Amino acid sequence: MDSQVGPYLNSKALCSPLGAARLCQLALGCAVISMVTHSAGYSGSQGVFCMAAWCFCFAVSVVVFFVDATRLYSCLPVSWDNLTVTCAAFATLLYVTASVVYPLFFVRSECPYEGCDVRNFRIAVTICSILATLAYGAEVALCRARPGQAVVGYMATVSGLLKVIQGFVACIIFGALANGSEYSRYAATIYCAVVYAFCFALTAVVVMMTVCGQTRAVRCMPFDRFVVVCTLLEVLLYLSASVVWPVFCFDSKYGSPWRRSPCTWGACPWDSKVVVAVFSFINFGLYVADLVYSQRLRFISSHVPTNLRM
Structure with missing residues (x-):
């Protein structure tokens, strides 16, 4: 019964x-x-x-x-x-x-x-x-979790919502990379693609751990500290990619600083490179904001639902 x-x-x-x-x-x-x-x-x-x-x-x-x-x-x-x-x-x-x-x-x-x-x-x-x-x-x-509220549902915090936006922006970057961006032309641009994929995977792991309620799976450190460590690593990686990608795509020695005229809209490698560069800077800013906010976050692990539904 x-x-x-x-x-x-x-x-x-x-x-x-x-x-x-x-x-x-x-x-x-x-x-x-x-x-x-x-x-x-x-x-x-x-x-x-x-x-x-x-x-x-x-x-x-x-x-x-x-x-x-x-x-x-x-x-x-x-x-x-x-x-x-x-x-x-x-x-x-x-x-x-x-x-x-x-x-x-x-x-x-x-x-x-x-x-x-x-x-x-x-x-x-x-x-x-x-x-x-x-x-x-x-x-x-x-x-969304309010300021001063005890945080149980991580995805309801600003940091958790930023994780969703970061993953969405990364999907836009992947689409631009696949649309004739010529990222495999240089080892440096391949490194940038690997950075985007690694950071996306790391963000997805944090989101999946939270959604599946496995916030105690990290035994060596608290979950909130684990999030800060991951976010700091992502900030450093995105910083390097945001510098390397424009150099090897828009410098005259490696690429082209200007869009060539006989280039079809929607199927131009230069356009895809611009999209990757712009959204790389956007995601870098999102990770920095995430890192700043995560410093004040204290996550409370609990098996009790955050909203008691009667």
């Missing part, structure tokens, strides 16, 4: 600001996918990315809402609070990207050959995508 007192369904999954944010995510995500498949349409790699991002976020939101409403999270071998805020942060980044890419490639002021209805649907898709971004951002804000 189940000894838990109270209803089987979690009323807070509906009657709470967090529940309202998730319902908005479901409604807006359903609206976006329906309008795109009905009339707005999508094509090319940009359209496929946007559609994949919307479908992935919608599927994750459905699973999160269902599991939270039925209290099935108690059967999962994960830290539910860390998992949900990680998913919400990642979905926010995906929706932000899709909300920029879709109108940039598919929305025009004049009516396309399909008619003005298609243009209007695409505008509506963009608006709903932006609103869904705000809904996911609201979930992150509601779950």
Whole structure:
């Protein structure tokens, strides 16, 4: 017999600001996918990315809402609070990207050959995508740990959220590296690619340890100190890559400081090199901010969920 007192369904999954944010995510995500498949349409790699991002976020939101409403999270071998805020942060980044890419490639002021209805649907898709971004951002804000609060759910802290952004930026770097960046031309640029991959893997390990509730797996040091050590290593590695990559890509001795004119947009090695350089500096700044914040972080390991759901 189940000894838990109270209803089987979690009323807070509906009657709470967090529940309202998730319902908005479901409604807006359903609206976006329906309008795109009905009339707005999508094509090319940009359209496929946007559609994949919307479908992935919608599927994750459905699973999160269902599991939270039925209290099935108690059967999962994960830290539910860390998992949900990680998913919400990642979905926010995906929706932000899709909300920029879709109108940039598919929305025009004049009516396309399909008619003005298609243009209007695409505008509506963009608006709903932006609103869904705000809904996911609201979930992150509601779950974020407040200053002075005892930290149990690491992913709800600024440091944990920065880990998600760092991983997302690293994925952009990998995409640019694979898009004809010619990174295998020099040993130095290969070193930079290895740095990006190693730092991404190290960040993923920290996130997975937290989501799986294995924060006591590091026996030689506390988890918060382990995070600081990893972040400091990543800062140093990204600092070296942020210096080496521009030198070997844009110095006239090794590469080209200017974009050559007969170079197709979207398939130009110089463009990919610029993207890698820019986002390398962005991720370096994110790791520095993460390191600064981690100095004040004191993580409390506990087997008790961070939010007591009645």
